Amino acid sequence: MPSVERMTTPPARLTALDGLRFAAAAAVVLYHLTARTSSAWGPGQAAELGGVGRWTSYGSLGPELFFVVSGFVVLMSVWGRPTAHVVASRVARLYPAYWVAVLMTGGLLLFVWPDGKDVTAHQVLVNLTMVQSQLGVEHVDGVYWTLWTELRFYLLVGVLSLVGVTRRRVLAVVVAWPLAGLVAERAGWDGLATVLVSDYAPLFAAGMALHILFRTADDGPRLAVATWAAVVGNTVLAIWRVVPSRSEVLARTTGYQPSVVLLGVGVGVCVAAVAVVTLTPLARVDSRRLVAAGALTYPLYLVHEYWGLYVVRLTSPRVPAALSVAAALVVVLGLAWVVHRGVERPLGPRLRAATEAALVRARAVVLEPVTRGPRLLGLHG
Secondary structure (H helix, E strand, O other), X not given: OOOOOOOOOOOOOOHHHHHHHHHHHHHHHHHHHHHOOOHHHOOOHHHHOOOOHHHHHHHHHHHHHHHHHHHHHHHHHHOOXXXXXXXXXXXXXXXXXXXXXXXXXXXHHHHHOOOOOOOOHHHHHHHOOOOHHHHOOOOOOHHHHHHHHHHHHHHHHHHHHHHOOOHHHHXXXXXXXXXXXXXXXXXXXXXXXXXXXXXXXHHHHHHHHHHHHHHOXXXXXXXXXXXXXXXXXXXXXXXXHHHHHHHHHHHHHHOOOOOHHHHHHHHHHHHHHHHHHHHOHHHHOOOHHHHHHHHHHHHHHHHHHHHHHHHHHHHOOOOOHHHHHHHHHHHHHHHHHHHHHHHHHHXXXXXXXXXXXXXXXXXXXXXXXXXXXXXXXXXOO
């Protein structure tokens, strides 16, 4: 079993991070409902919304905040735990709500609101794998792109877990990994760049570096300086990577030309916000409301776009825009609560236990020939 270095004992849960996750999801919801051009609003969207989309478009940086939080939280969840537990917990976290959300949104677009987006039953079924983009099939809902990004990050962390998680290894990873991804991308090694999540590696790495600071706060200034350098370096690299592409996407999908300065500040704020809620007294905040909000974050992210826009489509011709958006928010929050209570809570623990048991059995089968040989030779007492 890989050795694990001495560490300070972290709190069981950082509830302030739940608040950040919910804030990121809320920003994405407002961006999709009010900034992205959609037929749900009809031809007068910008005028009807009073130009609010110029500002809510910056909510498109919500996934960047998710990635920094994931870097921190996923490293917390794997440190000192068996790899089988790590893999099982990630599978149970991602898939139950996702499967239901794909079927919900697919059903909406196939049978209720076909004008919302052209999808097929085959497309819906392939989307259940979460790797549809690698199979040449479009996402049923565009927000699923972040899940493929997260899934690749989980796989990389799983490899790190197999090797053994120590602060020196993690620090080496957060320095070398984003640079390796950049080199692979520039060299045209597309497959390797995809595996290394080259476009968003700096954000995950910044979150991981913040977790090193969180766990090893009393381990001396030299470690702190090196780790802060990794945080700052990855933040700068993330700004350089994200801002140009996001500026182009927003100009194309919203009709507004965003400020590259504000986008850059926004990416920096994503990292700074995680630092503030984990490395200051805010880390000791204990709030049931934040925990509840955090629990709704993932299902809200999965179901909000087309269900919210469908409510806008039904209500916008009849009520003021603000009421239409409010109605959409109520509906998608309600759906998120149903998915959390009806799917995640009962099925997540069962899937985690079943997956972990299957992985443990598979490991035993693989290792049995290795251990049987020495026993047969009488090398074990």
